[in-house]
Amino acid sequence: MKKTRFINCLLLLISSSLCAQINIGNNLNNISYERPVEYEIGQITVEGIQNLDKNAIITLSGLNVGNKIMVPGEDLSKAVTKLWAQNLFADIHIDVSKVMGNKIFLEIHLEELPKLSKFGFNGVSKSEVDNLRDKIELARGKIVTENLINNTKHIVHEYFNDKGFLNTNIEINQIVDTNSVSGIILNINVNKGEKVKINQINIFGAKQFSEKKLKRQLKETKEKKFYRIFKASKFLDEAFDADVEQIISLYNEKGYRDARIVKEEILSVSENLIDINLIIEEGIQYHFRNIDWLGNTKYNSKYLDQLLGIKAGDVYDEKMMNERLQMSMSGTDISSLYMDDGYLFFNIDPVEILVEEDSIDFEIRIYEGKQATINKVSVVGNTKTNEHVIMREIRTKPGALFRRSDIIRSQEELNRLNYFNPQTLGVTPKPDPQTGNVDIEYSVEEKPSDQIELQGGWGAGRVMGTLGLTFNNFSVKNIFNKSTWSPLPSGDGQRISLRASSNGSYYQSYSFSFTEPWLGGNKPNSLTFSANHSIQDYSTNVVDNKMDITGINLGLGKRLRWPDDYFSASQSISFQQYHLENFSRSIAGFNNGIFKNINYRTVLSRSSIFDPIFPKTGSKFTFTGQFTPPYSLLNNKDYSTMSPGEKHEWLEYFKIKFNGTWYANPFADLVIKAHSEFGFLSTYNSEVGIPPFERFDVGGSGLTTGYSLNAKEMVALRGYTDHSISNHLDAEGGASIYAKYTLELRYPLSLNPSSTIYATAFAEAGNAWGSFRNFNPLEVKRSMGMGIRIFMPMFGLLGFDFGYGYDPLPGSLEKSGWQTHFTIGQQF
Numbered sequence: 001m002k003k004t005r006f007i008n009c010l011l012l013l014i015s016s017s018l019c020a021q022i023n024i025g026n027n028l029n030n031i032s033y034e035r036p037v038e039y040e041i042g043q044i045t046v047e048g049i050q051n052l053d054k055n056a057i058i059t060l061s062g063l064n065v066g067n068k069i070m071v072p073g074e075d076l077s078k079a080v081t082k083l084w085a086q087n088l089f090a091d092i093h094i095d096v097s098k099v100m101g102n103k104i105f106l107e108i109h110l111e112e113l114p115k116l117s118k119f120g121f122n123g124v125s126k127s128e129v130d131n132l133r134d135k136i137e138l139a140r141g142k143i144v145t146e147n148l149i150n151n152t153k154h155i156v157h158e159y160f161n162d163k164g165f166l167n168t169n170i171e172i173n174q175i176v177d178t179n180s181v182s183g184i185i186l187n188i189n190v191n192k193g194e195k196v197k198i199n200q201i202n203i204f205g206a207k208q209f210s211e212k213k214l215k216r217q218l219k220e221t222k223e224k225k226f227y228r229i230f231k232a233s234k235f236l237d238e239a240f241d242a243d244v245e246q247i248i249s250l251y252n253e254k255g256y257r258d259a260r261i262v263k264e265e266i267l268s269v270s271e272n273l274i275d276i277n278l279i280i281e282e283g284i285q286y287h288f289r290n291i292d293w294l295g296n297t298k299y300n301s302k303y304l305d306q307l308l309g310i311k312a313g314d315v316y317d318e319k320m321m322n323e324r325l326q327m328s329m330s331g332t333d334i335s336s337l338y339m340d341d342g343y344l345f346f347n348i349d350p351v352e353i354l355v356e357e358d359s360i361d362f363e364i365r366i367y368e369g370k371q372a373t374i375n376k377v378s379v380v381g382n383t384k385t386n387e388h389v390i391m392r393e394i395r396t397k398p399g400a401l402f403r404r405s406d407i408i409r410s411q412e413e414l415n416r417l418n419y420f421n422p423q424t425l426g427v428t429p430k431p432d433p434q435t436g437n438v439d440i441e442y443s444v445e446e447k448p449s450d451q452i453e454l455q456g457g458w459g460a461g462r463v464m465g466t467l468g469l470t471f472n473n474f475s476v477k478n479i480f481n482k483s484t485w486s487p488l489p490s491g492d493g494q495r496i497s498l499r500a501s502s503n504g505s506y507y508q509s510y511s512f513s514f515t516e517p518w519l520g521g522n523k524p525n526s527l528t529f530s531a532n533h534s535i536q537d538y539s540t541n542v543v544d545n546k547m548d549i550t551g552i553n554l555g556l557g558k559r560l561r562w563p564d565d566y567f568s569a570s571q572s573i574s575f576q577q578y579h580l581e582n583f584s585r586s587i588a589g590f591n592n593g594i595f596k597n598i599n600y601r602t603v604l605s606r607s608s609i610f611d612p613i614f615p616k617t618g619s620k621f622t623f624t625g626q627f628t629p630p631y632s633l634l635n636n637k638d639y640s641t642m643s644p645g646e647k648h649e650w651l652e653y654f655k656i657k658f659n660g661t662w663y664a665n666p667f668a669d670l671v672i673k674a675h676s677e678f679g680f681l682s683t684y685n686s687e688v689g690i691p692p693f694e695r696f697d698v699g700g701s702g703l704t705t706g707y708s709l710n711a712k713e714m715v716a717l718r719g720y721t722d723h724s725i726s727n728h729l730d731a732e733g734g735a736s737i738y739a740k741y742t743l744e745l746r747y748p749l750s751l752n753p754s755s756t757i758y759a760t761a762f763a764e765a766g767n768a769w770g771s772f773r774n775f776n777p778l779e780v781k782r783s784m785g786m787g788i789r790i791f792m793p794m795f796g797l798l799g800f801d802f803g804y805g806y807d808p809l810p811g812s813l814e815k816s817g818w819q820t821h822f823t824i825g826q827q828f
Contacts (some may be wrong), residue, residue, distance in 0.1 A: 036070045042103035048110045050181055051090070060086060061108065071096070071104060080241070081110075087145060114174070116142045116533055117183035123190040123395075144184050152188065160192055164234025167193035167271065172678075194272035196226045197233040205280040208256065217250055220244040235274060244278070251282065255315040256284030260566070286316035289359040295366040298338065302362075306820060307334055307550040316360055325350060325364070338368065342401035342433050343808050344438055345369030359398040376435040381444040383515060385419050385473060386491040391520060393417065396440050402429070411713070412610040413442065417493070419473055421445040421753045422611055447753045449473050450490075451796050455660070468499040470796075476516075493517055509534040519556075526557035528572070536583075549711055551576035555601075570603045578693060578711060590644060590692050597651040597693065601626045609663065613756050613791050614748055618663040626655040626694075632685040640686040651691045656680045669751075675742040679715070680772065682736065695734035698768040699822030701727035701801065715740060717766045719783025719803030720816045726768040728810035740766030750786075756791040782806045783816070 044063055046054040056063070061079040069075035076094050083092050091111035094169050098105045117574055119131050119138050134212040146590070153170045160168040169191040177183030201223055215223075219240035222231050244261055251259035253339050260282075265277035289312050293301040308324050325348050334821035338346040347367040354361040373388050377398055388574045393413040395406040407427055415422050421444075430439040449472040470486060474496045478489035495515040502508045504608030513530035530553045537546040555572030559565065583591050609618035631652050639647055659677035666672060683690050697712040712734055717725055727737040742764045749757040765780040785803030792798075805816025 002149045005369070036072050038070055039099070040102055041067050041069060041106060042100065043105045044108065045097075045106070046110065049112055051115070056110065057083070057110070063106065065150045065785070066521060071780055072543060074677035076106075078715075083110070085109075087322075089355070096816065103507050112182055114144045114176075114182050114184035115180075116140060116144050117177035117185050119186040119188060121188050121190060123192065128159075132156060135159060138186070138721040144186070148296055149174075149186075152186075152365050154337050156188065156190060157394055160190070160627050162236055164195040164197065164232065164236070165192040166196040166235060166274075169193070170354055172691065178338045191312060196235060196274055198222065199224060199269050199273040199275050200236055201276045201278070203278045203280060205262075205282065208254065208282055208285075209250065210686045214250070215248055216489045217246040219246065224273070235276075238482070240276075244826065247280070249319070253289060253317050253319055255285040255317065257284050257286055257316060258319065279470075284358050286355075286358050286360055288312060288314045288316055288362070289356075290361040292361075292363050294363055294367065295368065298341070298343070298368055304334060305334075307337065312451045321350060328398070336404055339402070339404035342371030342373070342403065343368055344402045344429065345433055346371035369433070370436050372431060372436055372438045374398050374400050374402055374440060375432075375435075376439040376444075378439070379442045379444065383445075384446045384486070384491055385417075385493070386475075388521075389417075389473075389491065389493040390414065390442070390444070392524075394442065402438050402440075410442070414442070416612065418612050419444075419446065419449050419493075421447045423751065423753070425538075442443055450488075463727065463802065465503065466495070466501045467499060468796075470497045470499075471495065506536070506537050524559040526555075526570070528557070528570075529553070538584065545584050546581050547583045548579040549576060550579075551597075566608050567604070567606045569605070570601075572601045574599050574601060576711075590648070593649070595645075595648055595651060595691075595693065597628065599651075609661075614671075614746070614751060614758060615663045616669075616671050617663050619662045621660045622658070624657040626653075626657075628652045629655070630684040632688045639685065644689075644692075648690050648691045648693075649692060652685070652688060653691050655682075655694060669748050671746040673742070673746060674745040676740065677715075678739050680737045681714070690736050692734070694770055695736055696738045697723050697726050698735060698738050698740075698766060699723050699727075700819075701799070702759065715766070715768075717781065717784055718762065718764055718801050719785075720781060720809070721804035721819060724809050724816070734745075735768035736770060737772055738766065738768040738782070739775075740764070741780070754792065757788065758790050759786070760801075761786045762801075780807075781809075781816075787821075 029493065040065060042065065044065060046057050047055065060082055062082055062307065062450075062484075063069075063075070063079050067075075080092050080094060083089060089110050090113050091109075093109050095107040095109060096104060097107050097812065114325055118139060118140065121132065132155075136152050138148075138152065145801045149172050153172060156170050157168055160513040163474045171189045173187040173189065175185040175187065177185050180764045183282045198221065201215055201218070201221070203214050206214055218240075220236060222228060222233045224233040240541075244264070248259055248261070251257075260281055262281045262416060263277070263279040263280055265275075265279075267275045267277065271273055291305070291308070291310060291312075293304055296304060308321075310321065310324070324333055326333050328336065330342075335346060335348060345367070346369055349365045351363050351365060352360055352508075374396055376400060377391070377394060377396055379387055379394075382390060394410045395413070396403070396410055401407075407429075411425055411427060414420060414425060424443070424445040426443040428441045428443065430441065437473075451468065451470040453473075471490070472495050473490050474494040475490070475492035476494055477488040478484040481489065484491070494517070495513075497511070497513045499511045500509065509532070511530065511532040513528065516527045517524065519525045532549075532551050535546065535547045536548075539545045551574060553574040553764050554573055555570055557568060557570035560567040560569055576598070578597070580590065580592055580595070603622060605620065605622040607620040608617070609615045609620050628651055629652050657679045658677070659678070662674045670705050673772070679696055681690060681695055695710040695712045696715055698715045699717050699720040700714075701716055701718065715738055717740060726738075729735050743760060744760055744762040746758050746760050749759060753802075761784075763782075763784045765782045766778075767780045769775045783803045783805045785801055787799060787801035789797040800820075800822040802818065804818050808814055809818065
């Protein structure tokens with residue numbers, strides 16, 4: 001019987017290659033391997049499974065009772081193949097249990113693969129375990145296959161490779177779970193070893209560049225040095241490959257387009273150190289020679305040559321050429337020239353037509369196409385902001401020629417609204433070459449823009465509490481339309497702000513403002529109304545000692561088109577009343593009385609900053625003039641005989657301010673901010689003098705802006721305590737002139753719209769003077785420090801700065817030293 005079984009298996013192996021999986025049981029004498037016989041399946045049984053449905057297994061096999069099959073033949077082989085394809089079994093074989101006449105009875109014997117019961121790690125930290133769990137994606141009930149084991153090892157190994165542990169060893173032990181049927185517990189044992197660092201990088205064959213310069217191209221691959229703190233010297237495969245490409249790019253930009261790395265060697269120096277050897281073949285330096293234009297009719301070749309700016313003999317630089325043809329970030333390339341004149345279907349293709357020794361000839365082939373006209377402009381994704389608010393900011397209008405610059409400017413204006421996520425703001429032109437029309441679709445993603453503020457701050461040696469409500473996308477017309485409330489009427493772009501501040505019994509401040517940015521809805525002319533009231537009360541049971549300030553303001557603003565459309569202008573008229581009752585904190589002669597201030601304010605501003613939260617590029621310049629009527633020049637009063645209180649019953653002065661801010665993005669996300677500002681307060685009549693109000697109070701965080709003990713304008717200067725720079729001028733009423741300069745480095749830690757966080761390092765200098773004759777812009781108080789900013793849409797800006805003042809304050813010989821400036825808050 002054994003001999004017969006062996007012969008049968010051998011014959012079946014020859015016919016189907018599945019001897020180990022298909023066994024012929026009873027009635028062997030009725031089956032001939034030389035002459036296969038057709039049988040009808042009489043019965044199919046499944047043995048050896050506990051967790052799977054037997055009928056489902058039969059269905060998956062493709063065998064069915066009543067089917068006709070050939071024995072021997074391919075039917076049973078195909079059934080086994082189909083079951084193996086499920087990746088559910090460790091062993092599969094089909095037996096013939098018996099044969100009755102022309103009917104055959106089959107048994108499918110299966111051995112299930114184990115299922116994952118649970119898994120754990122050994123040799124790694126808890127934080128590493130958390131990270132690895134997310135990566136390997138093991139889950140209870142998953143079939144444990146050899147592929148699963150190998151894939152898990154690979155993922156864990158790659159994870160630690162990326163951390164610099166190149167000698168990581170992983171073993172996965174499988175333990176039968178006695179509490180689970182077919183359950184397996186995986187113990188993942190990790191031996192990370194020591195972190196492998198780069199001992200030395202050697203570059204051979206480089207003649208045109210120094211080894212030091214080439215090593216600087218390796219941004220993520222650094223040698224181990226004692227002074228290297230912020231950049232680890234670990235070796236990462238993918239980062240290394242990208243760094244090597246940077247070396248080649250450097251050569252290519254200098255005309256060495258055949259440069260290549262002919263050999264890379266990574267040598268083990270010790271268990272935790274490696275050396276890297278790079279052998280470079282530089283090749284020859286190529287130059288541009290003849291450049292011809294083909295297909296251009298709109299602009300002549302001479303003009304295009306001037307724009308391209310490449311002459312015969314210039315060093316060959318493919319990257320530079322492409323940027324000047326079609327990929328310039330500044331929009332000065334030739335493609336932008338055409339697309340700004342409606343040529344949406346424009347195409348440009350530089351073709352090398354001859355390479356001779358070290359010279360290359362080019363033919364630049366242009367397809368101009370016809371000018372495209374804008375057919376339809378649409379917006380998608382605005383779930384809160386009404387479409388007309390978005391459309392009025394968009395520069396691309398139906399019927400106009402397509403212009404690339406209009407699309408870019410439209411995106412900038414939408415970003416400036418601060419209603420949408422700048423990272424997902426998009427535009428999709430949909431051209432139709434047959435008609436010459438193009439549809440433009442802008443896609444936006446709403447982000448929270450309203451703020452509910454409950455904040456505490458430290459200023460003037462006291463704790464200041466603030467409660468504020470700011471609605472940046474309000475809709476006045478829908479106040480009585482309850483169906484538009486979510487939770488308040490919104491979507492028309494109007495701004496309402498309510499704010500209250502107090503530090504307890506002796507200071508309170510309340511303010512309200514409303515802005516309509518498009519008065520009338522047709523032009524970007526803004527209307528602003530604001531009102532404020534503050535109380536400072538130091539009264540006792542014996543005597544009053546307080547000052548109340550009440551003010552209202554009405555202003556109109558307009559966007560200008562000259563000198564360019566980045567300019568804007570605004571005009572406003574304000575009235576303020578100062579009511580003093582034995583106010584001890586004012587200067588002599590101004591302790592009692594009511595003083596009034598009617599002034600006209602004009603502001604001229606130019607801003608090319610379109611990201612209000614974390615700008616990377618652009619600038620903003622603002623010139624402000626504030627003027628009261630020259631009362632003393634319009635009457636015949638003798639001001640030389642009047643008391644200070646009588647002179648300033650109606651304040652007269654003029655105030656001039658200027659500030660400029662520049663942002664630059666030298667590389668990656670690093671931002672450089674440079675800022676300067678200047679303020680000057682003076683009088684029309686020397687006999688009247690400068691009023692005690694509206695002066696400048698310099699020093700500190702500036703986070704107490706609006707909280708002024710003597711109705712002064714607060715100016716921040718970090719590294720010094722609040723008001724300290726101008727305190728020595730209080731006897732004469734305060735500072736009438738100031739200057740301030742700031743240089744700041746910013747780096748984002750998170751650009752998520754829901755929580756923008758960036759670190760800053762700053763250097764500041766500034767000072768305050770009592771009169772213009774004492775003004776010296778170089779006589780400043782200096783400071784340096786660092787800080788962090790956190791912006792959350794529902795909260796606003798939180799700041800923390802730690803600054804060191806290098807200079808002594810007036811009347812002191814000691815340096816200001818370290819000062820902390822911060823605000824803390826809770827948002828609901």
